[in-house]
Amino acid sequence: MERILYIGTKNVSSWAFRAWLPLRELGIEFKEQVVDIRKPQRFDNLRRIGEISPAASVPVLVENQSIIFDSLAIMEYANDIGGGNLLPSDPLLRARARSFLSWQHAGLSGLCPRLSFESAFYPDKRQMTQEEQIDAERLFRCWEQELSLSGGPYLCGDLSLADLALVPTVIRIYSHRPQMRSWPLTHQWIKRLLARESVEEWMSEARNLPPIILDNYR
The missing domain is CATH 3.40.30.10 (Glutaredoxin)
Known part of the structure; x- marks a missing residue:
């Protein structure tokens, strides 16, 4: 095959x-x-x-x-x-995971449109705008609530497609050093995601490529 x-x-x-x-x-x-x-x-x-x-x-x-x-x-x-382990077996929890998947797939309601994935690799990053900070905090609040509800260490307890779908969004926001003091569970979740071997494999290759500077990043 x-x-x-x-x-x-x-x-x-x-x-x-x-x-x-x-x-x-x-x-x-x-x-x-x-x-x-x-x-x-x-x-x-x-x-x-x-x-x-x-x-x-x-x-x-x-x-x-x-x-x-x-x-x-x-x-x-x-x-x-692959065995079905990346979606929870509980129907309600599985539906919540799919909610995150669908929300991300739809663009997170247009959150942070100018913090592109490309910008995570820029050597000189600008500060987040006030609007971007508000958008990021909206996400952090949602993730913090979900992690508190599930008990962690991931959004639905065990690692799921919901976590993996959000990795590029996490990278583009976290690379701009947002204020995380109010979101301790989210901060630990982010660090846990970024430390996964699969994520680091992709990112190590991406970091070695010439950055692609977009015109609307200012």
């Missing part, structure tokens, strides 16, 4: 990062194919991806003749074939 995951450049492709993480965490074998999505080659490369994927974007998981072309679908498929 051949299983290929097409991902984007690792200091850009947060959507692919989300799909890649559960595959790694569950020890599922796959071949990684990096598609350079930096400009100007981005458009030609994604056009080629469009030859195998209706969405013409990454990530794409190709397994034999089957194409899975959505990051959330790839995450859930990885969980299905």
Whole structure:
């Protein structure tokens, strides 16, 4: 069986990062194919991806003749074939995990739109704006409540797809050194996530790439 995951450049492709993480965490074998999505080659490369994927974007998981072309679908498929341990067995808790998954997949209601994943790798980071700080605190408050409710160490107790889906968002916010004193459970959760071997593997490669400075980062 051949299983290929097409991902984007690792200091850009947060959507692919989300799909890649559960595959790694569950020890599922796959071949990684990096598609350079930096400009100007981005458009030609994604056009080629469009030859195998209706969405013409990454990530794409190709397994034999089957194409899975959505990051959330790839995450859930990885969980299905990897034993199902990345979603809670309790129906209510599983629904809460899926709520976080869906919220992240929908863009977290547009929170922090200018704190891109790319900005986590900038050598000189600006301070967060007041609006971004308010947005981050809204997230911290939500995560703190969930961690208190579940008892930790992750959002639903054990590590789940909900935690993994939020990793790129955590990275882009935490790299800008937000004030964490009021959110001790969230702070420990963030550090625990960033210390995972799978996360560090991706990030170590991403840090070695030239940063991609976006025009709207100011």
